[in-house]
Amino acid sequence: MVEITFRIENIVASANLNADIDLYALARELDNVEYEPEQFPGAILKLKDPKTSLLVFKNGKMICTGAKSEKEVRRAIENAVKLIRPYIRD
Numbered sequence: 001m002v003e004i005t006f007r008i009e010n011i012v013a014s015a016n017l018n019a020d021i022d023l024y025a026l027a028r029e030l031d032n033v034e035y036e037p038e039q040f041p042g043a044i045l046k047l048k049d050p051k052t053s054l055l056v057f058k059n060g061k062m063i064c065t066g067a068k069s070e071k072e073v074r075r076a077i078e079n080a081v082k083l084i085r086p087y088i089r090d
Contacts (some may be wrong), residue, residue: 030045051066
């Protein structure tokens with residue numbers, strides 16, 4: 001019989017802030033954000049803790065990658081929202 005082992009390396013999760021975000025200002029003012037709208041419509045936000053990357057779109061949708069547990073996903077999204085909040089348009 002074959003023994004199978006595995007471990008979770010990468011969870012991909014989506015979230016929605018239901019708000020418009022000023023991606024230009026976000027990228028201009030935060031060092032850990034890359035935004036090149038000619039190449040890709042979303043900004044890339046890289047977090048160190050937890051070590052994840054989030055794709056942030058103008059319409060408030062986000063994709064979180066790199067987390068290894070649901071707990072890390074939640075922390076990453078919560079940390080990202082704290083950084084993004086000043087750039088939400090009314």
